[in-house]
Amino acid sequence: MNIRKITENGIEIAIVDSNDILIYDTQSALDLIATISYQTGADRFILSKSAIDEKFFDLKTGLAGEVLQKFINYQAKVAVVGDFTIYSSKSLKDFIYESNHGKNIFFLPDEQQAIDKLSQI
Template sequence: MTDQTRDIHGVRVLVFNAQGDKLVGERDANIFLSAIWEHEATLAVIPVSRLGDDFLDLRTRIAGEVIQKFVNYQVRLVILGDISAWTSTSKALRDFVYETNRGGSLWFVNDLPELDQKLSAAG
């Protein structure tokens, strides 16, 4: 399966395939950003399976560096999938997810229908 471009509530979205290069650090963000620009998308959906092992460990600062890069290039980011295994063991991550889901630059969603709902409400 390949990456898919969709228009959801007037937003051009690039949904990355569950398999492929991992988003391990800030440098890896360039691979994803290049694909986003190629597809003229403004919102990227990256499945949890594409995240490096330490991405959701906030102590590594990897997530913060990657997210900042997306923000700097004005690309909204969505992490797609169940992250309850991580949030159940980290209050800091649970709080981070809660706060970012209230904003507009980064969302954590379980599935594409949830993303559809969020974009509908934001539009």
Template sequence: MATDEIVKLHGVNVLRCAPDGPPLDGERAALDLIGDAMGLGAELVAVPAERVDAEFFRLRSGVAGAVMQKFVNYRVRLAVVGDVSRHLDGSDALRDFVHETNQGGHIWILADLDALEDRLRAAG
């Protein structure tokens, strides 16, 4: 089992989560990640898309909103990193949500770690 690790990307301490860790499936899981990040001095949590519960991507479930609100409240940034195309297929609302979310500086849904590095480079 891989472990989460702290990496520095363009001056930002990032908690890069292992793909096989517990799922990001609600507020409790978000608080656990935020606590880990704060304890390790991370400003951003990068969670592999495969660790994000499918309900997160069903906007009506409210999971995405609850998770994102926790990250915003605690001032820890969140990046969901990986292929989410299966969730985007057939959902204009989710595509719009991802587009709008990625316009901000706090929550991103990105294709891969290279895209995260690019985003952090541009912000720095």
């Protein structure tokens, strides 16, 4: 895992690059939040979709809700970057739509859009 910190509009954002799955359960999400916060001091994160276990995107597992609640509880804002058009689940599409219209969790197609979104809120 490589963590880069950038500052955009005076806001620090941690960009996490990893070839490994970093979030596969609630504890791994908590560990990631703690690691990023400790190493960077940032409370806004950008993660690649590939760093999150695929079961996260099957809403029936409950993993997405549990993990995202941890980010909210620890006052961390996160943008997940990747191609979400590959999913056919209407529930997931609605979940992503609602998240993108909130203030804490975003699902965006690329890193620049994630930086733009996290540096505005």
